[in-house]
Amino acid sequence: MEMLNIKINGQDYTVEKNTTILEACHQFGIKIPTLCYLKDINEIGACRMCLCEVKGARSLVAACVYPIDREGTEIFTNTPEIRQNRKTTLELLLSNHDKKCLSCPRSDNCELQTLCLEYGVDETKFVGAETHYEEDHSTLHLVRNNNKCILCRRCVAACKEQFVGVIGPVNRGFDTAIGCAFDKELGEVSCVSCGQCTVVCPTGALVENDNTAAVFKALADPTKHVVVHTAPSIRATLGECFGMPIGSLVTGKMVSALRMLGFDKVFDTNFGADLTIMEEGTEFIQRVKNGGVLPMITSCSPGWVKFAEHYYPDLLPHLSTCKSPQQMQGAMIKSYYAEKAGIDPHDIVVVSVMPCVAKKFEITRDDQGRDGMQDNDISISTRELAKMIKTAGIQFTDLPDGDFDPIMAIGSGAGTIFGATGGVMEAALRTVADVLTGEDLKQIDYNEVRGTDGIKEATYDVAGMTVKVAVASGLKNAAEILDKVRAGEADYQFIEIMCCPGGCVNGGGQPIQPGHVRNFVDLKALRAKALYQDDLGLPYRKSHDNPEIKAIYDEYLGEPGSHLAHELLHTSYVARKKNIL
């Protein structure tokens, strides 16, 4: 490794050769402003916010893509000329921006707004084309508002990284906009609803479809019994919305906040995750024993399921027929819980809190719900829950810990790790191994499938049977595995696929961390660590050990895979067109 002696703002430093100026400055405690830069996926040097001076260079250089390759390089990051350049860049961006910060859903978490404040811009300095774009409300999961778009292309990179690529730059010059081909709306193309574009957008141009008003309305309706359940990963991320460190586990405070918001019952979707394992584990064993379609692929992630339907419809028989934990939990609330509580399920409003915006689409899917009822009525993201808590004036960080409500209060450690890539596989293996051996195995850590690598493979000996598994997160990685399956080159029995890179902890509904944070920390690793810690500390670590799971089978469902279980907990998929629908 060749090291170079350099100067930044007159101070001496040593850096590895070919480190970018941006990276080097970060190492030495200097934040260079960026808008378009996203590490690894959008390194295009386009926005010109990161301009710095390199002594001897012809002009200012883009720090995000400028490699330091000469001994003695002298860099300046904060001269009057640089500050003026960056300020002008911002003012030019604002010349064609709607500047409606007061009503913008990203106000106070907008990278453009933050920089404008830091650089003291005059937002009226330049009057640009002031192009007006219609908002795109054509999907259930997000809203596109190009009036706030700064053409940084972070969403384009994220969409392409997901192997979907339904949004991109169209037209040229002043007419350039980020959009779909042939002026189509997002609802008319094969968008998979993952929402990764919303977590990378630096402004309010791409935001989740906000369903909080519907939740507040239900809570205010005395004729409704409003039940909420929270996905595994929410407890590891919600704290970020209240300034807590990334990876803070806030289960108790989250439950307290939900109770204070007025929900009649606060349930844990980890219970639904455990139920998924019971059904999916059983389905896997049956497929192996009965010569069913293998490899079996998990079906918990609605973005992944929609991707499969659009892009790999020929592989749909490989998908487990199990509904996702969200849908299983909702179905059980409106059947098992409703019966036990003596409430007409039509009077129950089920609200799910999810790390995901594709869940907003999933709740409306065909072949889910029954008797004209959806399994879940409203699905909100981590971000929307945080917004509700703030609106209600609840001081989240000061809250005492609350407990989930029976009869869906308990989730095993296996349920909690559903939120991270590899978690569903590990949870399933914990149960499948016990079922097949008939023992209570003590070695339940499947370390090979943990970690944030996009693709993981492992081979396990499960009760004398060799099980080869693959785990992929992020649809680009999923596609790599699926191409092998399609070509008949894969010898896996079981595959876990999660739509978002790193799994639900990095889902499209999770708290938005600005570029200068996400470029330098591994969000998905920090958040996943909290879930694996949670797993270690829980009294039950296998889904089938969960006493509430035992109870639901004893009292209601019978056996995993029973007729009733199939009616309530399993579903089907449909082939969909790709590109333009």
Place this chain on the structure above:
Amino acid sequence: MLKKISSLPFQGTPEQEAQLKEVIAKHKDDPGAVMPVLQEAQDIYGYLPLEVQLMIAEGLDVPIDEVYGVATFYSQFALSPKGKYNISVCLGTACYVKGSGDVLNRLSSELGIDAEECTMDGKFSLTACRCIGACGLAPVMTVNDDVYGRLTADEVPSILAKYKDA
């Protein structure tokens, strides 16, 4: 110039489709295949409607948005068919200051189409082009290979009449 998406029905033939498939097969493994395939596709069809771009996207296994992005970025690509007579009005600096904008507007109202569009009968299409190097004749327009210089908007109807029945 913002490109107009044609609303005219697609009239591609099986022969054209076979030709396009050959082009796609030829370039399939080339890096950056989208642009040469679009060029050859435009040679085959005369323009690049949705149906053609979809075939290219599927054939090259790239998102349709990538194909469309390239097609709308480069001025040589057209999303609208060219008519039997393609009228190009030069909007280069010299022509523009000499009033070619008025000529274009008059053509547009006479033909009932905007720039980058084609009439329903397929007879005329209208293009706003950049400098064609005939500044001495400004303002200039061309109808296929015929050049008309030192124009005024009032001359437009009589020029169009020559081609209407041709």
